[in-house]
Amino acid sequence: MAANRAFRVFEGGKFGVGRFADMADGELDAGNVVIRSLFASVNYKDALTALGKAKIVTRFPCTAGIDVCGEVSESADPRFKPGDRVIAHGFGIGADHDGGYQAVNRFPADWLVKVPDGPDAALTPFETAAIGVAGYTAALSVDLMELNGLAPGKGRVLVNGATGGAASVAIDLLAGRGYEVVALSGKPEAADYLRALGAAEVIDRKSYEFGTRPLEKPMWQGAVDSVGGEQLAWLARSMQNDGVIAAFGNAGGIEFKGSVLPYILRGVRLIGVNANSPMPLRSRIWQRLAGDLRPRHLDRIARRIRFADLPQAFDDLIAAKAVGRMVVDFSLG
Numbered sequence: 001m002a003a004n005r006a007f008r009v010f011e012g013g014k015f016g017v018g019r020f021a022d023m024a025d026g027e028l029d030a031g032n033v034v035i036r037s038l039f040a041s042v043n044y045k046d047a048l049t050a051l052g053k054a055k056i057v058t059r060f061p062c063t064a065g066i067d068v069c070g071e072v073s074e075s076a077d078p079r080f081k082p083g084d085r086v087i088a089h090g091f092g093i094g095a096d097h098d099g100g101y102q103a104v105n106r107f108p109a110d111w112l113v114k115v116p117d118g119p120d121a122a123l124t125p126f127e128t129a130a131i132g133v134a135g136y137t138a139a140l141s142v143d144l145m146e147l148n149g150l151a152p153g154k155g156r157v158l159v160n161g162a163t164g165g166a167a168s169v170a171i172d173l174l175a176g177r178g179y180e181v182v183a184l185s186g187k188p189e190a191a192d193y194l195r196a197l198g199a200a201e202v203i204d205r206k207s208y209e210f211g212t213r214p215l216e217k218p219m220w221q222g223a224v225d226s227v228g229g230e231q232l233a234w235l236a237r238s239m240q241n242d243g244v245i246a247a248f249g250n251a252g253g254i255e256f257k258g259s260v261l262p263y264i265l266r267g268v269r270l271i272g273v274n275a276n277s278p279m280p281l282r283s284r285i286w287q288r289l290a291g292d293l294r295p296r297h298l299d300r301i302a303r304r305i306r307f308a309d310l311p312q313a314f315d316d317l318i319a320a321k322a323v324g325r326m327v328v329d330f331s332l333g
């Protein structure tokens, strides 16, 4: 790979056009910490960005990639020294600051979290990137749902868009904490994968009868939704009393309709989850991801791809063909 090979989004089309490009020496965004990229994950949002399918990039050109795990090579901030491993996500990374698909990058120190490396809570750089924004969002969802009453033994938890990156980690985390997880997926052929992550039951979205009543039979104490649209509306209608929904995605649409009845008659709580957390929360969730919320099946969920494989990965994500997570391994060239 050339010195600073990147996958960048250039002006063109409706929302930009993505392609590989070599960046000039020193062509790095503002910041006081330079990192050498080790791994960067591939997310649904990255596919939208790279294929110019949504208005995500706010300046051209901009390197895509909403997260990156790397090793510090230069630091003007006393909190970081060469050799430290860090994860960066949020703060406009991959939208208005060059993102993860770039061999060398520069970020403000305030955006960086050290990869947990304690005696009781540690992650490898690959595990960190395999978790990435998607797994972070899943963990934040579980954290917020439990703060709102979710507890093992109170009922089943539905995970929607189940084979997706964030959803796969959510299944793993919830099953690991003793929840009875039901996976709702448009890929019935992936049922064995979902069961291996810990799903007790797998529902086929294509043949399931979702109903249209304002209140359906109460089935779930919790739900993790990466899909949005009509699916989110159905979830609200089918929650148990005081059920909690963590909603963070729009893979199935951005609008949903419904009545207030689930909220005022069943006390359903709809929690929005935004992964761009303030730093204290971010640090706490990453520590949990290395400790009590550590995923058990990352090797099954995530696979390494070459940098050159990014375009195929984007196509697979948009076509909803991908299962689990894909992680660019910069050492593969």
Ligand SMILES: NC(=O)c1ccc[n+]([C@@H]2O[C@H](COP(=O)([O-])OP(=O)(O)OC[C@H]3O[C@@H](n4cnc5c(N)ncnc54)[C@H](OP(=O)(O)O)[C@@H]3O)[C@@H](O)[C@H]2O)c1
Pocket: 042, 043, 044, 045, 133, 134, 137, 160, 161, 162, 163, 164, 165, 166, 167, 184, 185, 186, 187, 205, 226, 227, 248, 249, 250, 251, 252, 253, 273, 274, 275, 276, 317, 320, 322, 324
């Ligand atoms: N709010 C935040 O901070 C935040 C953070 C991370 C992610 N997100 C969002 O969360 C969503 C999931 O992200 P991800 O990276 O995990 O994406 P992903 O790997 O592409 O997973 C999305 C999954 O949703 C399902 N799906 C796709 N298209 C669908 C459709 N038209 N109707 C119903 N289901 C569909 C598919 O699962 P099945 O085939 O198994 O059903 C797919 O695997 C995205 O919308 C992303 O932008 C938001």
